[in-house]
Amino acid sequence: MSSIKTIVISGGTHGNELTGIKLFEKWSSHKECYADRCPSASIALVHTNIEASKICRRYADIDLNRSFSNKLLALNAPNAYEIRRAQELNQKYGPKGPQTKTDLIIDVHNTEANMGLCLILSTRDPFTMRASAELVCEFSTAHIYYQPEERGESPYFGTIAKADICLEVGPQNHGTIRADLFEQTEKIVIRYLELAEEWNRGVLQQKPKKKVSVFTQYKDIDYPRDPQKNILAMIHQNIQGKDYLEVKPGMPMFRTFDGKDVPYSGERSVWPIFIHEGSYYEKHIAMSLTLKTEEEW
Amino acid sequence: MSSIKTIVISGGTHGNELTGIKLFEKWSSHKECYADRCPSASIALVHTNIEASKICRRYADIDLNRSFSNKLLALNAPNAYEIRRAQELNQKYGPKGPQTKTDLIIDVHNTEANMGLCLILSTRDPFTMRASAELVCEFSTAHIYYQPEERGESPYFGTIAKADICLEVGPQNHGTIRADLFEQTEKIVIRYLELAEEWNRGVLQQKPKKKVSVFTQYKDIDYPRDPQKNILAMIHQNIQGKDYLEVKPGMPMFRTFDGKDVPYSGERSVWPIFIHEGSYYEKHIAMSLTLKTEEEW
Numbered sequence: 001m002s003s004i005k006t007i008v009i010s011g012g013t014h015g016n017e018l019t020g021i022k023l024f025e026k027w028s029s030h031k032e033c034y035a036d037r038c039p040s041a042s043i044a045l046v047h048t049n050i051e052a053s054k055i056c057r058r059y060a061d062i063d064l065n066r067s068f069s070n071k072l073l074a075l076n077a078p079n080a081y082e083i084r085r086a087q088e089l090n091q092k093y094g095p096k097g098p099q100t101k102t103d104l105i106i107d108v109h110n111t112e113a114n115m116g117l118c119l120i121l122s123t124r125d126p127f128t129m130r131a132s133a134e135l136v137c138e139f140s141t142a143h144i145y146y147q148p149e150e151r152g153e154s155p156y157f158g159t160i161a162k163a164d165i166c167l168e169v170g171p172q173n174h175g176t177i178r179a180d181l182f183e184q185t186e187k188i189v190i191r192y193l194e195l196a197e198e199w200n201r202g203v204l205q206q207k208p209k210k211k212v213s214v215f216t217q218y219k220d221i222d223y224p225r226d227p228q229k230n231i232l233a234m235i236h237q238n239i240q241g242k243d244y245l246e247v248k249p250g251m252p253m254f255r256t257f258d259g260k261d262v263p264y265s266g267e268r269s270v271w272p273i274f275i276h277e278g279s280y281y282e283k284h285i286a287m288s289l290t291l292k293t294e295e296e297w
Numbered sequence: 298m299s300s301i302k303t304i305v306i307s308g309g310t311h312g313n314e315l316t317g318i319k320l321f322e323k324w325s326s327h328k329e330c331y332a333d334r335c336p337s338a339s340i341a342l343v344h345t346n347i348e349a350s351k352i353c354r355r356y357a358d359i360d361l362n363r364s365f366s367n368k369l370l371a372l373n374a375p376n377a378y379e380i381r382r383a384q385e386l387n388q389k390y391g392p393k394g395p396q397t398k399t400d401l402i403i404d405v406h407n408t409e410a411n412m413g414l415c416l417i418l419s420t421r422d423p424f425t426m427r428a429s430a431e432l433v434c435e436f437s438t439a440h441i442y443y444q445p446e447e448r449g450e451s452p453y454f455g456t457i458a459k460a461d462i463c464l465e466v467g468p469q470n471h472g473t474i475r476a477d478l479f480e481q482t483e484k485i486v487i488r489y490l491e492l493a494e495e496w497n498r499g500v501l502q503q504k505p506k507k508k509v510s511v512f513t514q515y516k517d518i519d520y521p522r523d524p525q526k527n528i529l530a531m532i533h534q535n536i537q538g539k540d541y542l543e544v545k546p547g548m549p550m551f552r553t554f555d556g557k558d559v560p561y562s563g564e565r566s567v568w569p570i571f572i573h574e575g576s577y578y579e580k581h582i583a584m585s586l587t588l589k590t591e592e593e594w
Contacts, residue, residue, distance in 0.1 A: 026554050112470050173409050173470050176575045179531040179552040234476040255476040257323050278473045 004103045004127060004196045007043045008093050009034075009189060011108045013065045013157050014279070015052025016174040019185050020108030026186075033186075037193035040200040041103070048089065048107070048157060051081050056175050058279050065109075066155040070096065086157075094160035096151065102161040104128070106192055108185060111170035113277045113287075114241040116141025117188055118168035122149040122156065125163035131195040132165065133210040133297035139188055143244055144297075145273060145290065147217040165192065171241070174279065212297050215244060215271055215290035222284040224254055224262060233262050235276045235286060243273045246292070254286070301400045301424060301493045304340045305390050306331075306486060308405045310362050310454050311576070312349025313471040316482050317405030323483075330483075334490035337497040338400070345386065345404070345454060348378050353472050355576050362406075363452040367393065383454075391457035393448065399458040401425075403489055405482060408467035409575045410584075411538040413438025414485055415465040419446040419453065422460035428492040429462065430507040430594035436485055440541055441594075442570060442587065444514040462489065468538070471576065509594050512541060512568055512587035519581040521551055521559060530559050532573045532583060540570045543589070551583070 009027075011020020024047045027033050034043060047053065051060040061080035072083050073090050093102045104127070111118070117139050119132045124146075136142045145168075151159045158164025169185050172178050198204040223231040233254035239247060247253065248269050254262035264270070270289040274280060277287075306324070308317020321344045324330050331340065344350065348357040358377035369380050370387050390399045401424070408415070414436050416429045421443075433439045442465075448456045455461025466482050469475050495501040520528040530551035536544060544550065545566050551559035561567070567586040571577060574584075 022554060030555075112473070173575045175578065176409070176573060177528075177531050178534075178537060178573075180534040180537065182531060182554065183534075183552075183556065231474075234474050234479060237475070237477040237480075240475060240477065257319060257479065258327075259480065276470075276473060276475075278470045281472065 003200050004038075004041050006102050006104070007038065007041050007193070007196065008046055008102050008105045008161065009043065009108070010046040010048045010105060010157065012050070012053045013048040013107055014058045014063075014109060014174075015049045015054070015060070016056050016058055017108075017110035017172075018175070018177040019110050019169050019172065019182055021047065021053055022177055022182060023108060023186060023189070034190060034193060037190055038197040038200075040197055043193070044093070046089070046093070049082065049085065051085075058174070065157055068096065068157055068159055069155045070152045072155070089157065090160050096160040100161055103163065104196065105158045105161040105164040106189055107156075107158050107164065107166050108189070109166060109168045110172045110174065110181075111168045111274060111277050112173055112279075113170050113243050113274045115168055115170045115243045115273055116143060117184055118143055118145050118170075118273065120145045120147055120166035120168060122147055122154065122158060122164055122166070123151070124148075127196070127199050127204075128163045128165055129297045130204055130207075130209075131192055131199070133212045134195060134204075134207070135188060135191055136212050137210055138191065139184065141184070142188065143215060144212060145215045145217070209296045211294060214293050214295045214297070215273060216293065218270060218289040218291045220285045220288050223281075223286045224256075225284075231281075232256060236261065239272065239275060241275070243275050244271055246271055300497050301335075301338050303398060303400050304335065304338050304490070304493065305343055305399050305402045305458065306340065306405070307343040307345045307402060307454065309347070309350045310345040310404055311355045311360075311406060311471075312346045312351070312357070313353050313355055314405075314407035314469075315472065315474040316407050316466050316469065316479055318344065318350055319474055319479060320405060320483060320486070331487060331490060334487055335494040335497075337494055340490070341390070343386070343390070346379065346382065348382075355471070362454055365393065365454055365456055366452045367449045369452070386454065387457050393457040397458055400460065401493065402455040402458040402461040403486055404453075404455050404461065404463050405486070406463060406465045407469045407471065407478075408465045408571060409470055410467050410540050410571045410573060412465055412467045412540045412570055413440060414481060415440055415442050415467075415570065417442045417444055417463035417465060419444055419451065419456060419461060419463070420448070421445075424493070424496050424501075425460045425462055426594045427501055427504075427506075428489055428496070430509045431492060431501075431504070432485060432488055433509050434507055435488065436481065438481070439485065440512060441509055442512045442514070506593045508591060511590050511592045511594070512570060513590065515567060515586040515588045517582045517585050520583045521553075528578075529553060533558065536569065536572060538572070540572050541568055543568055
C-alpha cells in the first residue's frame, strides 16, 4: 500500500468481546484520543455487530466475522441479521476488491486464550508487516500471526479493506472487560495510527527492518469426540494457557476425563494459539496450530 | 449432624459450568469412581439444570440457584422452568426443613474468578466445618468461604439439605472445561466422601482441630455505573485475579476507561472474592467482600 488515506477502527464484530466496544464508546465521545495521531488519513470508528452487542452474545443469527465472503455479500435478501449487516458495511466501507473505499481496517477482538496482543495479518501487505514488526518490539505481549487469506473467499470483516489487522486481545472472558488489556489495546491501536502517519510521510519505510517471530497458520485441530460429538478429552494442563510455545510430536496435547494423556501425533513441531478459546467449541476447534519462523519485516 | 446417611452430589446447577456436569457424566457411568468411598451413606448423583445445560447457558428462564427459597418452592404452577425444576428437586431430595431426606449436598459450580477450590459453607455445621478444615490443609488452592444463610429464605440448592458444601472451582470460563480443575474437583469431592465415612465412624471427630483462615461474607459491591447502568470502570489491574488477598482502605479497586484509579472507600480491610465473575455483571456484583479470621475448625 503506497499511502493510507482511509482507516476504519472497529469493535464489537463479536457482541460479547467488550474491549473493542468500550474503545469505540470512549473514542466516539472523545475524538481527541485518536484524531491527531494520523492527520494524513480519515479515520472512521465502527461498532460492527450492534444487535449482538445488545444481547452480549457473539452473534445474533450467525457469526458476522464469517459473513464477508463474496458469496455471502452477493446473497439476495438474506434473512440473517449478520449477512444484512455485512452487506451494509461492505457497501459503506468496501466494496471488497480493488475499488474499496478503505485502505486499512483495524478490527479489535478478544479471545479467552492467553494470547496477549495478537496481531493477525491476512495478507503480506508492506505497511501492516512493517508496522506490526515495530509493535512486537514495543509491546512485550505482542505476537504476529500470519493467516493468509484469499480475499474474495475470506469471510472476515477486515478483508473488505486493502489491508487489515485483526487484533486479538486476551485472555479475557467473553462478556467481561479487563483494565490491563483495555489500556494495552488502546495504546497499540494509537501506535498503529502513528505508524500509518509515519508511513504516509515515508518515514517508516526508511527505518531498518526488524527480525521478528512470525506464527503462520498451519491447521486447526478439534477435541477428541465421540460419535455424538461430545468431547472425550480436555486441553492438557501442560499446554493450557501456553499459547505460542512449541509442542513437539509425542508431547501431551489432551487429557481424558479418566486422566490419560493424548499426545500430539503430528510429525513436526507446532506452536498452538487460540488454545481453549470457548467460542470455538461450536466450531470444533480446540486450538490453531501454527509454524514459527524468524523473518525480517 | 450426628451421622450422614444421604448425600447428593450435583453438577450443572448452572448449565454452562461444565466441571460438575462432566463429573456427573463420568461418575454416572463409572460408579466405581465413588461408590466405595462412603459405604455408610447412600449417594445420589444429580444433574441439576438439565435444560440450561442443553443450551450451555447459566439458566433457561431464571437462575436455578436463586430458586430454592421457601417462597418460590411454594409457588403455585410457576411458569419458569427453573422454579418448576426447583420444586421437583425439593420434592425428591428435600423437602427443605427438618424433614429433609438429604443430609449433605455437595453442589459443584465454576467461577471465572481466580478462586481455586472455594469451599462455601452456608451454616456452621460440625461435619462440613471439620471436613473443610482438613481439606484446606490438603489442597493448596482450597479456601473456606462462610456465607451464613437463613435456610428458609435462602435461594440456594444446597439449603434443601441439612448441610451443604457449594464447591466453587475456578478460574474457568463458562462453557469450557479445564483439565487441572476437573481433576482437583474430582479429588476433593472424593475426599469429602471419605471424610463423611470417617465422620460416620466417629474417626474424624477425634482428630485434632486445624487452625484455618475463614473468609466470611461481608458485602457485595457493584461497578461504578452511570444512570443508564453502563459500567464506568473496570476491576483495577492490581486486584484482577487476586482473590482472597487483602485490600486496605484507599487501595485502588476500579480503573476508569480514561485511566483513573477508583480507591476502595471502606474503613477497614477486606478480602475480595468472586472478583470479576462474568455472570455477576447482570447481578450488579463486581466482587464479594469478605472478612478474614483465623479459627480452629
